[in-house]
Amino acid sequence: MSDNLASQFLLREDVTFLNHGSFGACPRPVFETYQAFQLELEREPVDFLGRRLTDTMREPRHVLAAEVGSGPEDLVGVINATTGLNIVAHSLPLQAGDEILTTDHEYSALEKTWAQVCRRTGAEVKVVKVPLPLEEESQFVDTILAGMTERTRVLFLSHITSPTALLFPLEAVIAEARRRNIWTVIDGAHTPGHIDLDLDALGADFYAGNCHKWMMAPKGSAFLHARPEVQGLLTPLVISHGWTEQSKQPGAKGAFGNSPFIDEIEVQGTRDPAAWLTIPSALAFRRENDWRSVARRCSELAEETLERVVERTGLAPLGSSAFRAPQMVAIPIPPCDAPAIHKTLFEKHRIEIPVFKWQDRHIARLSVQGYNVRGQMDSLIAALDELVGLSDQAASAATA
Incomplete structure (x- = not known):
């Protein structure tokens, strides 16, 4: 996935934005069209x-x-x-x-x-x-x-x-x-x-x-x-x-x-x-940037990241790939203080991603969009490992 796509968005460079699912992110040329309509209205x-x-x-x-x-x-x-x-x-x-x-x-x-x-x-x-x-x-x-x-x-x-x-x-x-x-x-x-x-x-x-x-x-x-x-x-x-x-x-x-x-x-x-x-x-914008190909690469990166975490934790995904959203995956993580982990991920690691408890499960919901790259997934996994002990969970499951 080309880094060039990130340059077409307005997201802060000091934040790893892995939460497209909450509010989206508008590409620069689309946002400029938006502002042009607003200016036309005000005139x-x-x-x-x-x-x-x-x-x-x-x-x-x-x-x-x-x-x-x-x-x-x-x-x-x-x-x-x-x-x-x-x-x-x-x-x-x-x-x-x-x-x-x-x-x-x-x-x-x-x-x-x-x-x-x-x-x-x-x-x-x-x-x-x-x-x-x-x-x-x-x-x-x-x-x-x-x-x-x-x-x-x-x-x-x-x-x-x-x-x-x-x-x-x-x-x-x-x-x-x-x-x-x-x-x-x-x-x-x-x-x-x-x-x-x-x-x-x-x-x-x-x-x-x-x-x-x-x-x-x-x-x-x-x-x-x-x-x-x-x-x-x-x-x-x-x-x-x-x-x-x-x-x-x-x-x-x-x-x-x-x-x-x-x-x-x-x-x-x-x-x-x-x-x-x-x-x-x-x-x-989507047509001009061949967004079907972009979305396919994003889906592959989302699936790969889920699999990498699952391999470390031993925690099963919530569904098979046929029933998972292509670019947004719920990653099961070990039991934790979810609000505190969410806060630390942002304040210490500058990673924007929802972390929450849903029923009896703890979830980090990852969104992957065209401005994301694999290195950001590496940073997420490393941060989660530091904060919730991904590998420790797998070791506990193996000895249980």
């Missing part, structure tokens, strides 16, 4: 926001839709995946006794979202435990199907999980949920730009994804996708000029000529749309 805000915004927002939507396998009328820009998923969670007509079926691998912010929805509606969250290590699709599918009952109204799943970096095989459970008239809501925060997407083929009712992570657009760029048949269920979190009283009538148009789904969610009052407008630039 004539009324023209930009008052006259041209609806038309300007359309190109990124069409370009992104082609990238993720969606019709452009079925996808709308939001500032992050959490916002998109909150729109769905607060719109669905749930009531007391209804169940939201989910797993024990979900993002904590969305766990809180569904908890609040349940407090308001009287519905209940039902959590199933996905067997680990995840080595066969049937382990996941059978667990989800066994959790479905006549009370299940929503199936909420991550596509790529945040704490465990697992890639869930969703197709079969989404199809079965459709057969049972269960709404499927998918958290795709880590997915766009990370794996190939075909949202129409996947068939989820609702899918939210971030563009600021693996697609490398600026922060504030994400989307909500909804099948045409369920778009009428949605109510925006913010009611503004895009809303009309006739929006739920068959064939209705939104206030600005798009579908009500787009106009009601896209128009949120005064805001800076520059991050969303930069999506075509981010996708162009």
Whole structure:
């Protein structure tokens, strides 16, 4: 992997950045496009926001839709995946006794979202435990199907999980949920730009994804996708000029000529749309730099680093390679004071990487992106060995 790629990013040179998964990192030329849009807005805000915004927002939507396998009328820009998923969670007509079926691998912010929805509606969250290590699709599918009952109204799943970096095989459970008239809501925060997407083929009712992570657009760029048949269920979190009283009538148009789904969610009052407008630039950057090849090398480096740590510790990965996110891996490490290790890695070793306890496991979640090189993985392994005794763990396991 060429060091030249690092020069195309704005990351600090004194920090080994191994945490692309949390907030992403925007390449320099994409960020410059972002700033150019902001400057254009400030030079004539009324023209930009008052006259041209609806038309300007359309190109990124069409370009992104082609990238993720969606019709452009079925996808709308939001500032992050959490916002998109909150729109769905607060719109669905749930009531007391209804169940939201989910797993024990979900993002904590969305766990809180569904908890609040349940407090308001009287519905209940039902959590199933996905067997680990995840080595066969049937382990996941059978667990989800066994959790479905006549009370299940929503199936909420991550596509790529945040704490465990697992890639869930969703197709079969989404199809079965459709057969049972269960709404499927998918958290795709880590997915766009990370794996190939075909949202129409996947068939989820609702899918939210971030563009600021693996697609490398600026922060504030994400989307909500909804099948045409369920778009009428949605109510925006913010009611503004895009809303009309006739929006739920068959064939209705939104206030600005798009579908009500787009106009009601896209128009949120005064805001800076520059991050969303930069999506075509981010996708162009990926093409110009042959990002498929870059991603392949990153995936190989992530897998190699995981294997090197596993060899030292004897701790098994959480799943086989078929069910691990390509560029983001959850590395099991020996029991430790995870917050203290995280702090020391940054303050002493200048390594930025999440370290945390998840259930009864301790994890260092490694992200590998185009600006990373193998020497940084060497530094991580050496630091972890110093702080948590990787080789000591393997020796203990051998004598146990």
